[in-house]
Amino acid sequence: MTVRIPQPRGGTPTTRTRSRGFGRGEPAGFVVLALLLAAFPLLASESVVNVGVYALIYGLAAIGLTLLMGLAGQVSLGQAAFFAISAYGQAVLVTRYQVPMVVAAIIAVGLAMLAALLVGLPLLRLRGHYLALATLGLGIIVTVAATESEFLGATSGIYGVYKPTFGGRRYDSPAEYFWLLAPVVFLALLLARNIVAGRIGRALGAVNDSEVAAECLGVDTFRLRLQVFVLSAGFAGLAGVAYVHWIGVVNPNAANFPLSVEFLLMSVLGGLGSVWGAIIGAFAVELLDEGLRSLIPTLVPGAEGEVQLVGFGVVLTAVILFVPGGIHEVWRRLLARLQRPAPASDEPAAVGTDVEVDAAPLLAREGRPAAGAPLLQVRDLTRRFGGVTAVNAVSFDVRAGEIFALIGPNGAGKTTCFNMISGVLTPSAGSVRLGDTRIDGRKPHVFARARATRTFQNLQIFRSTTVRGNVSVGRHLRSGAGMLRGALSLPARAEERQIQRSVDELLALTGLAADADRPAADLPFGRQRQLEIARALALEPDLLLLDEPMAGLSGAERHDLVRLLRRLRAGGMAIVLVEHDVEAVLALADRVAVLDDGHLIALGTPDEVRQDPAVLAAYLGVGDDQEEVVASAPGADGEPARKDGA
Structure with a gap:
């Protein structure tokens, strides 16, 4: 993937590119291990x-x-x-x-x-x-x-x-x-x-x-x-x-079962977070085993192996209760305290706002369907939960190079539609086609292989890794190293370097470069929303489903998101948007579908939807106090967007 990065005025952002080489301290760790193994019998x-x-x-x-x-x-x-x-x-x-x-x-x-x-x-x-x-x-x-x-x-x-x-x-x-x-x-x-x-x-x-x-x-x-x-x-x-x-x-x-318990104890005691923990745990458990063999007969005369197994159980329970991460986690926390990194800023990084940059198409690729070509076709989509029909015979098309909004009151069935389209839920009836491929009832990874992906209403970031690690997972289908190539390392290094270059470009693009090595779980809520979008873009999708992407974002972050979506549309990507900020959506979208109680009650341009009596009834009391969020953001031509979304 090649991405032109918008550069902030007055300087060039610095990004770090990492290959799959050893992390900090790992080469020394392997050297120390080799020396210990060589010297132990002596x-x-x-x-x-x-x-x-x-x-x-x-x-x-x-x-x-x-x-x-x-x-x-x-x-x-x-x-x-x-x-x-x-x-x-x-x-x-x-x-x-x-x-x-x-x-x-x-x-x-x-x-x-x-x-x-x-x-x-x-x-x-x-x-x-x-x-x-x-x-x-x-x-x-x-x-x-x-x-x-x-x-x-x-x-x-x-x-x-x-x-x-x-x-x-x-x-x-x-x-x-x-x-x-x-x-x-x-x-x-x-x-x-x-x-x-x-x-x-x-x-x-x-x-x-x-x-x-x-x-x-x-x-x-x-x-x-x-x-x-x-x-x-x-x-x-x-x-x-x-x-x-x-x-x-x-x-x-x-x-027998005791040996399986012993293997389990080795893994848990050493620490499941690292393969190093397995070796540390193995030595610890075997030494513990020898100790129990000597101690238990002294404490319980005539005791056999079953009592020793009880001893293993006590140790395993204690580790899970007091040191759930094992010896490896204790060591990691100790190193973290000694290093004392500077606290990361929660302020969003500056993203370029030049008119020329804002108008440039983004993530365009050869082979993408031409703008206006039908990309997603939903026909009579229905989902029942017992006697409740959450979505009833919904049909619409999404074209390449457009922003299509799906709106409606709470409980209207918007997220259920997303789940059926992306393969998370199986429809009770109806069909979903992505290009020439029928994908309804298929697993989500089939949806992704058809160059489509999504974000989630309830955040689904990968909390155990960093910001960079999250976006790297988004490159899974754009890389091909399997188990064997990964184990041998050398054949996969060039691919890993390319992955990290692409990841760093996307992080800079979405304003997350400064947080690249920060644990994803430590980001504020709004930045986690941005991270989900960056991770989805790493797939290089032709179709992007965004479920309430503006929720939790500040005003500046919303403006940046609007600019990003317009540039993606200019690059030929189709975007389907679910959002409760109705006026912001109407100003951004090319076409809008409105759901109410699982039924499609309106489908058309933002102007047509604004004047639809059924929509007015469904949204009675909704004001326009947030309309300026999108209306004041530059459009694809660099000019402020008009109120009618044109």
């Missing part, structure tokens, strides 16, 4: 190094669970099931079929990922505790299947799995096995970090914040959740391979 006793081996093994599974829970927002209690599937697969291949270890590992991890794909297709349609219970059931199924299968050794399991041998060296001591695993864990952490920092990570973080907003920006939420579910199983499968080669045996206990 500094710790053999028993502690043995604990470290288990921490690395389980840390791999915890990295996958952190991606699934922290990134995709899906709670799983079945991570041990995929761990066990891979461990059993590896044991069978190397002991019974003499498959080389590395080849067997690839097959075993593939089995775990295939199992995740097959169970994820139905299970990921569930949400919240339903998904957690379903994945818990998966672990029980794997445990029972392994116990009852003679091929898998029943309760005894499969034993005799050899220690790894590379270059004529057998890795059979804790120190040697630790050094063998350390590069694997280091690489897994790096790949997971790259995914989180890239296009896929942004999209999944957005889904976790607001699924409907992410869908309306083109994110196929189910597909992405399935991808990360399968990837998470791959990490668990890799951990299962490392586990079976270390202890030499696998039995049904590898899929």
